[in-house]
Amino acid sequence: MDIQQYIESGMLEQYVLGTLTVREQQEVEQLANEFPAVQAEISRIQQDLDAYAAAHAATPPAGMRERVLAGWQQAVRASEGNTQPAAPRMVASEPAPSVAPEAVVRSIDSAPSSGRKFGWLVAAAVALLTLSALGNYLLYNRLKETETNLQVAHTEQTRYAATEQAALKERDERTRQLEILRSEQFRAVDLKGTPKAPDALARVYYNAATRAVYVDVRHLPALPKGKQYQLWAMDKGQPVDAGVLTAAATAGDTLQQMKDIASAQAFALTVENEGGSPTPTLSTLTVIGNI
Amino acid sequence: MTSKTSGVDAITEEQLVARLRARDEAAMTIFYDKYGTALYGVIARIVKKEEVAEDVLQESLVKIWHSFLSYDTSKGRLFTWVLNICRNLAIDKIRSRQYRVGTRTQPLEDSAAQWQAAPSSFKPEHIGLEEVTRQLNPEQKQIIDLLYFGGYTQSEVAEELELPLGTVKTRARAAIKVLAKLIR
Numbered sequence: 054m055d056i057q058q059y060i061e062s063g064m065l066e067q068y069v070l071g072t073l074t075v076r077e078q079q080e081v082e083q084l085a086n087e088f089p090a091v092q093a094e095i096s097r098i099q100q101d102l103d104a105y106a107a108a109h110a111a112t113p114p115a116g117m118r119e120r121v122l123a124g125w126q127q128a129v130r131a132s133e134g135n136t137q138p139a140a141p142r143m144v145a146s147e148p149a150p151s152v153a154p155e156a157v158v159r160s161i162d163s164a165p166s167s168g169r170k171f172g173w174l175v176a177a178a179v180a181l182l183t184l185s186a187l188g189n190y191l192l193y194n195r196l197k198e199t200e201t202n203l204q205v206a207h208t209e210q211t212r213y214a215a216t217e218q219a220a221l222k223e224r225d226e227r228t229r230q231l232e233i234l235r236s237e238q239f240r241a242v243d244l245k246g247t248p249k250a251p252d253a254l255a256r257v258y259y260n261a262a263t264r265a266v267y268v269d270v271r272h273l274p275a276l277p278k279g280k281q282y283q284l285w286a287m288d289k290g291q292p293v294d295a296g297v298l299t300a301a302a303t304a305g306d307t308l309q310q311m312k313d314i315a316s317a318q319a320f321a322l323t324v325e326n327e328g329g330s331p332t333p334t335l336s337t338l339t340v341i342g343n344i
Numbered sequence: 345m346t347s348k349t350s351g352v353d354a355i356t357e358e359q360l361v362a363r364l365r366a367r368d369e370a371a372m373t374i375f376y377d378k379y380g381t382a383l384y385g386v387i388a389r390i391v392k393k394e395e396v397a398e399d400v401l402q403e404s405l406v407k408i409w410h411s412f413l414s415y416d417t418s419k420g421r422l423f424t425w426v427l428n429i430c431r432n433l434a435i436d437k438i439r440s441r442q443y444r445v446g447t448r449t450q451p452l453e454d455s456a457a458q459w460q461a462a463p464s465s466f467k468p469e470h471i472g473l474e475e476v477t478r479q480l481n482p483e484q485k486q487i488i489d490l491l492y493f494g495g496y497t498q499s500e501v502a503e504e505l506e507l508p509l510g511t512v513k514t515r516a517r518a519a520i521k522v523l524a525k526l527i528r
Contacts, residue, residue, distance in 0.1 A: 063513035
């Protein structure tokens with residue numbers, strides 16, 4: 054190898070600048086051991102760069118000397134006996150032969166370091182416990198909230214169930230009524246308003262075979278308190294009681310089945326006292342219609 | 345290897361090394377007075393923030409103390425060795441904090457890099473920064489600063505300055521030659 058050429062290659066500058074890989078560094082160090090010229094060049098470059106660095110000396114902030122030295126002392130005391138940090142890369146070699154024998158690593162310091170570790174564990178445990186308590190509190194609150202919500206949902210569901218049941222019942226009733234209206238066995242009898250109540254209108258469905266009678270109110274004048282409409286079947290000129298109308302039937306909300314009638318030629322509604330009357334009050338005749 | 349003594353500390357480098365090796369804590373104060381401002385200047389040049397530089401200097405002292413037994417006098421002077429420790433810690437710092445993201449493309453002379461040369465108790469070759477700056481041409485200075493203070497490798501410098509690697513090597517060597525002339 055041409056040593057002069059090697060010296061001028063720029064490799065040694067890189068070595069001193071610390072920009073070489075570990076393997077390249079070892080190479081340079083090996084050559085420096087072998088060739089004094091290489092070693093001398095390295096020393097020169099080091100000196101040059103040291104001077105360059107020293108030229109950058111700067112005025113430190115006030116009080117820095119005391120702070121840094123105190124901080125250094127504290128750090129050294131705190132880590133006394135701990136594993137020593139690795140050597141910097143430029144001198145990453147075996148320790149100098151002049152190592153003082155009393156300077157070997159002391160092993161008695163496992164206690165403070167494990168004590169510190171224990172301290173960390175305690176701190177971690179306390180932190181975890183606090184977190185856990187906080188978590189439990191939050192979860193408990195959420196549980197309470199959920200229970201309340203569930204109760205509300207139950208109430209709601211019960212209400213819906215009741216509504217649905219009522220709706221189903223009503224539907225069944227309507228279906229039954231619809232069957233009557235569609236049945237050919239029933240005869241529809243329109244009852245028209247008398248001069249006293251010209252707007253009044255009702256209809257009776259009469260099945261002569263089964264004797265069934267239904268009344269379907271379209272419109273009737275409002276009743277005075279304590280009065281009810283009563284249906285009469287006129288058979289050969291004689292009025293036959295067919296029963297009183299419920300409030301729902303009077304309002305026209307539903308068909309109402311009345312008492313069975315064996316024979317009739319006409320139907321009429323009169324206003325009677327609540328509960329009905331054995332004979333019709335003719336002066337209150339509201340609607341009437343012939344079959 | 346000659347040892348230099350300053351006016352303040354009439355103690356040779358060999359004596360200082362011996363006392364540090366003997367774990368003499370008082371020797372650390374002497375060490376600080378001898379090299380402190382120079383080391384601080386280099387660290388500050390790299391990290392560019394006073395308070396960070398102070399932290400790094402303190403970390404460096406701790407590291408120097410702990411790894412002192414691995415200092416090999418045959419490999420170089422004490423200053424060279426401690427300077428490398430400081431440089432490496434400072435460069436680790438700027439890398440770990442990702443200083444580089446923001447500062448990489450800025451000229452090194454920016455911001456806190458404009459350090460006023462201070463009277464140093466350690467002036468081995470008695471050169472000032474102004475003189476150095478005057479003698480080095482800008483390209484040489486840039487390369488040296490990037491390599492020395494920026495913690496860049498030569499290939500990174502080549503990439504950064506868009507120069508062939510060979511040119512970077514030549515310029516670095518030439519720059520150090522100029523420094524040598526200033527010193528001797």
